[in-house]
Amino acid sequence: MNRFDVAIIGGGLAGCSAAFHLSKRGASVALLERGRCGAQASGVNFGGVRRQGRHPAELGIAQRSHALWKDLARLIGTDGEFRTTGHLKLARSPDEMADLEAYRETARTFDLELELLDTKSLRARYPYLGQAAQGGSFCPGDGQANPRIVAPAFSRAARALGATVLENTEVVHGRRDDGDFRLELASGQNIRARRLLNMAGAWGARIAAWFGDIVQEGVMAPNMCVTEPLPQFIGPALGVCGGDVYIRQVPQGSVIFGAGYGLADRDRVFARPLADVTAAGARLAVSIIPRLADALLVRTWTGIEGTMPDGIPVMGPSPSTEGLFHAFGFTGHGFQLGPAAGAVMAELALDGETPTEIGALAFTRFNRSSTATRTGC
Amino acid sequence: MVEARIVIIGAGPAGMKAALSLVEAGHRPVVIDEAQRSGGQVYRRPSPAAERSPRALYGFEAARAQRLHQGFDAIADFIDYYPETLIWNAEGRTLDLLYNGQNQRIAWSHLILATGAMDRIIPVSGWTLPGAYTLGAAQIALKAQAVGIGQSVVFFGTGPLLYLVAYQYAKAGITVKAVLDVSAFRQSVVALPQLLTGGRTFAKGLFFLAWLRARRIPVLRGITPVEIVAGTDQAVAGITIRTAGGKLRHFDCSGVGFGYGLRSETQIADLLELEFAFEHNHRQWLPVSDDNGRASTCGVYLAGDGAGILGADAAELTGRRAALVLRFDLGETELAAEIDTLSARLNAMRPFRHALDHVAFAFPERLARNVPDDVIICRCEGLRAANIRQMARDTEEIDLNRIKAFTRLGMGRCQGRVCVAAATAVLAGAATDMSSTGRYRCQAPVKPVPLRAFLGGCDEQV
Ligand SMILES: Cc1cc2nc3c(=O)[nH]c(=O)nc-3n(C[C@H](O)[C@H](O)[C@H](O)COP(=O)(O)OP(=O)(O)OC[C@H]3O[C@@H](n4cnc5c(N)ncnc54)[C@H](O)[C@@H]3O)c2cc1C
Numbered sequence: 001m002n003r004f005d006v007a008i009i010g011g012g013l014a015g016c017s018a019a020f021h022l023s024k025r026g027a028s029v030a031l032l033e034r035g036r037c038g039a040q041a042s043g044v045n046f047g048g049v050r051r052q053g054r055h056p057a058e059l060g061i062a063q064r065s066h067a068l069w070k071d072l073a074r075l076i077g078t079d080g081e082f083r084t085t086g087h088l089k090l091a092r093s094p095d096e097m098a099d100l101e102a103y104r105e106t107a108r109t110f111d112l113e114l115e116l117l118d119t120k121s122l123r124a125r126y127p128y129l130g131q132a133a134q135g136g137s138f139c140p141g142d143g144q145a146n147p148r149i150v151a152p153a154f155s156r157a158a159r160a161l162g163a164t165v166l167e168n169t170e171v172v173h174g175r176r177d178d179g180d181f182r183l184e185l186a187s188g189q190n191i192r193a194r195r196l197l198n199m200a201g202a203w204g205a206r207i208a209a210w211f212g213d214i215v216q217e218g219v220m221a222p223n224m225c226v227t228e229p230l231p232q233f234i235g236p237a238l239g240v241c242g243g244d245v246y247i248r249q250v251p252q253g254s255v256i257f258g259a260g261y262g263l264a265d266r267d268r269v270f271a272r273p274l275a276d277v278t279a280a281g282a283r284l285a286v287s288i289i290p291r292l293a294d295a296l297l298v299r300t301w302t303g304i305e306g307t308m309p310d311g312i313p314v315m316g317p318s319p320s321t322e323g324l325f326h327a328f329g330f331t332g333h334g335f336q337l338g339p340a341a342g343a344v345m346a347e348l349a350l351d352g353e354t355p356t357e358i359g360a361l362a363f364t365r366f367n368r369s370s371t372a373t374r375t376g377c
Numbered sequence: 378m379v380e381a382r383i384v385i386i387g388a389g390p391a392g393m394k395a396a397l398s399l400v401e402a403g404h405r406p407v408v409i410d411e412a413q414r415s416g417g418q419v420y421r422r423p424s425p426a427a428e429r430s431p432r433a434l435y436g437f438e439a440a441r442a443q444r445l446h447q448g449f450d451a452i453a454d455f456i457d458y459y460p461e462t463l464i465w466n467a468e469g470r471t472l473d474l475l476y477n478g479q480n481q482r483i484a485w486s487h488l489i490l491a492t493g494a495m496d497r498i499i500p501v502s503g504w505t506l507p508g509a510y511t512l513g514a515a516q517i518a519l520k521a522q523a524v525g526i527g528q529s530v531v532f533f534g535t536g537p538l539l540y541l542v543a544y545q546y547a548k549a550g551i552t553v554k555a556v557l558d559v560s561a562f563r564q565s566v567v568a569l570p571q572l573l574t575g576g577r578t579f580a581k582g583l584f585f586l587a588w589l590r591a592r593r594i595p596v597l598r599g600i601t602p603v604e605i606v607a608g609t610d611q612a613v614a615g616i617t618i619r620t621a622g623g624k625l626r627h628f629d630c631s632g633v634g635f636g637y638g639l640r641s642e643t644q645i646a647d648l649l650e651l652e653f654a655f656e657h658n659h660r661q662w663l664p665v666s667d668d669n670g671r672a673s674t675c676g677v678y679l680a681g682d683g684a685g686i687l688g689a690d691a692a693e694l695t696g697r698r699a700a701l702v703l704r705f706d707l708g709e710t711e712l713a714a715e716i717d718t719l720s721a722r723l724n725a726m727r728p729f730r731h732a733l734d735h736v737a738f739a740f741p742e743r744l745a746r747n748v749p750d751d752v753i754i755c756r757c758e759g760l761r762a763a764n765i766r767q768m769a770r771d772t773e774e775i776d777l778n779r780i781k782a783f784t785r786l787g788m789g790r791c792q793g794r795v796c797v798a799a800a801t802a803v804l805a806g807a808a809t810d811m812s813s814t815g816r817y818r819c820q821a822p823v824k825p826v827p828l829r830a831f832l833g834g835c836d837e838q839v
Pocket residue numbers: 009010011012013014015032033034035036037038039040041042043044045046047048049050169170171172199200201202203204220221222223224301302303304305327328329330331332333334335336337338377
């Protein structure tokens with residue numbers, strides 16, 4: 001039987017980064033992934049890497065992730081096509097402009113360097129924007145990356161440092177006895193580990209429940225669309241107040257936009273975009289950038305993402321089981337957080353604590369009533 | 378709520394025949410096709426401006442084509458026919474269409490998939506030059522627009538279409554410099570006993586060959602294409618090949634047409650979430666069906682080349698059979714005997730088809746797997762065979778969807794329709810089992826759709 005210092009369930013970006021950070025510190029690690037590393041939410045998301053607009057509870061870890069994103073090439077041998085194009089959040093009404101101003105105040109301690117733009121300076125700087133956009137808030141350090149390559153690169157880097165990466169390996173049950181975690185695999189084999197990290201994305205709550213940690217995790221499938229390549233013209237990644245549409249142009253020229261939700265079936269591990277959602281999304285995208293009306297849509301897709309009732313993930317120790325730590329339910333914005341989520345979980349597993357402020361993400365918050373709302377992509 | 382309809386996708390021989398058989402029984406099917414006019418690939422009708430005699434258009438098949446066209450025209454008032462309509466998505470029991478530039482939706486109760494096939498290509502140096510076309514595209518240019526792909530042309534590859542297209546071009550008065558077949562003559566000899574069962578179809582093949590030879594058009598067998606050569610204008614100026622004897626030979630020409638048989642178009646079947654299986658015979662993933670063409674989803678029927686390549690004559694039979702099975706499922710149980718007869722006739726056609734596609738004109742597996750490193754595989758993304766091989770080595774992957782994720786393979790306008798078959802062979806490399814590269818999943822839209830199509834407000838029903 002195989003025994004490891006730490007076992008990780010889930011080879012998304014968060015889990016792969018945890019495997020990397022643990023291996024870097026010399027721990028023996030097993031990363032257990034049902035399919036392929038980074039093939040679920042982490043590999044198919046929009047690719048927005050932004051801090052602007054996040055819930056204050058996430059900003060500490062988002063800042064830490066930001067530093068890791070900038071250092072990616074040195075850490076894992078690829079920059080993941082991360083570009084600091086900036087993130088421009090648009091207001092479509094005076095009320096929304098007031099929200100952007102208020103957010104700048106909220107985030108002041110976090111050094112996001114937010115720059116507010118009135119209608120005139122917005123038009124001057126981004127002449128391609130339609131009439132719908134009346135103002136904006138620009139975060140120069142935010143950006144975008146290629147989700148398809150980042151998590152697999154973390155898993156390769158972890159493997160190179162000695163991690164045992166087991167793909168096509170589903171964990172069907174787990175329990176803790178004699179101070180060890182025993183994980184039963186679909187193949188019938190078992191894995192033993194002293195610590196367990198539950199980083200199973202939309203399937204995280206299920207794994208938590210094996211240990212008596214009960215929380216409702218929902219599921220969502222952001223509907224994504226991409227056009228044929230166009231000459232570069234957009235610049236920053238674009239979002240809007242309310243989060244109902246987001247747009248970016250990738251280095252190869254295609255414009256990606258997301259809006260609305262497709263279908264996700266967590267049991268079948270199956271998701272698909274929906275045509276009427278695509279149609280509505282196209283209308284929203286064109287309202288932001290009118291010239292997109294003449295672009296050709298070449299592909300649509302979606303992925304399966306876990307959602308928490310209050311819109312922010314669970315991160316931290318299990319309330320019931322010593323040695324078990326959870327990080328799941330990123331609710332549509334965990335791509336940016338992924339690298340730091342792995343670093344933090346590695347610290348929790350090895351040191352029992354982390355310098356990063358994650359208290360507000362604790363599992364135990366669900367024992368109290370919570371009123372925070374979702375923050376969108 | 379608009380009533381769900383019987384919908385036929387594709388107005389080629391399979392779809393046309395299915396429509397006829399449904400109208401016979403008093404049904405009013407919806408027929409949807411991307412092309413301007415009915416006929417499909419093989420019996421394509423020219424745009425009205427380029428109208429010619431059936432004899433000029435379809436040669437030996439003139440009578441058959443005319444019969445089909447006349448039959449289909451005669452039921453015009455009894456069907457709802459939507460030409461120039463792209464089905465870009467299928468979802469549950471609805472289809473999303475691009476019709477008159479607008480996005481529309483239609484609900485179906487029964488669906489006959491007769492989506493046809495497209496050319497299978499093996500990339501060769503220079504295949505992306507202006508003046509290089511697939512055999513199918515070369516044929517379309519001639520049939521629909523009455524123009525050729527060049528003043529003087531060379532056709533290469535393999536398969537019955539190679540000879541047919543060469544014949545059609547020569548007949549239309551275009552200079553055919555050479556017909557270059559990668560299959561060796563001896564393959565045809567080996568296949569002869571089965572080929573003879575093809576009767577009329579086989580005879581036609583022999584005729585084309587004899588006709589081309591009689592006109593002193595060089596027909597070379599057992600060749601290996603080396604390079605499509607560019608002229609100073611960066612367009613096709615010729616082709617270099619290696620003969621069966623190993624010598625390099627060059628032919629000057631201003632256009633080349635090439636292809637290596639056909640592959641089924643299965644995107645809509647994929648979006649319908651039908652069950653698929655890898656068919657080694659057809660070298661591709663195909664929707665599975667029962668013995669009578671019923672797909673894995675109730676109410677969906679498969680017909681024509683979209684369900685596996687069997688050719689035009691078989692397409693008519695599977696088209697009719699799909700309609701009869703549908704009618705049977707609606708209660709016309711007395712059709713059982715006729716359905717059995719059709720299935721038996723179809724089965725009798727298989728040995729000939731097998732001899733044709735797997736012996737006489739067998740797909741040149743070695744050529745496909747060993748495309749030279751510097752040849753472009755995915756033209757939309759500018760990926761060469763070396764890029765794909767390198768990524769496969771670096772990541773220890775041969776899974777198509779992973780290689781796609783890492784390299785952008787097939788992420789351009791064609792969405793992999795042209796390049797994925799070629800990439801599959803390159804990735805499979807030395808592996809014996811092609812299916813080990815996994816199945817490349819189709820994502821809507823089936824073909825590009827302008828965003829403008831969605832601006833019309835609430836999407837209407839057809
Ligand atoms: C379409 C879409 C667009 C998005 N856009 C953005 C964006 O622009 N910016 C942003 O920051 N975030 C975005 N997100 C969210 C982001 O992608 C996710 O929050 C993040 O990738 C979650 O990472 P993860 O590692 O927790 O989960 P996942 O990537 O889902 O990884 C979890 C892994 O666990 C595995 N697993 C589950 N159960 C088991 C088991 N029993 N045994 C073994 N393995 C198991 C799964 O197979 C999966 O690979 C988007 C998400 C989607 C779906």
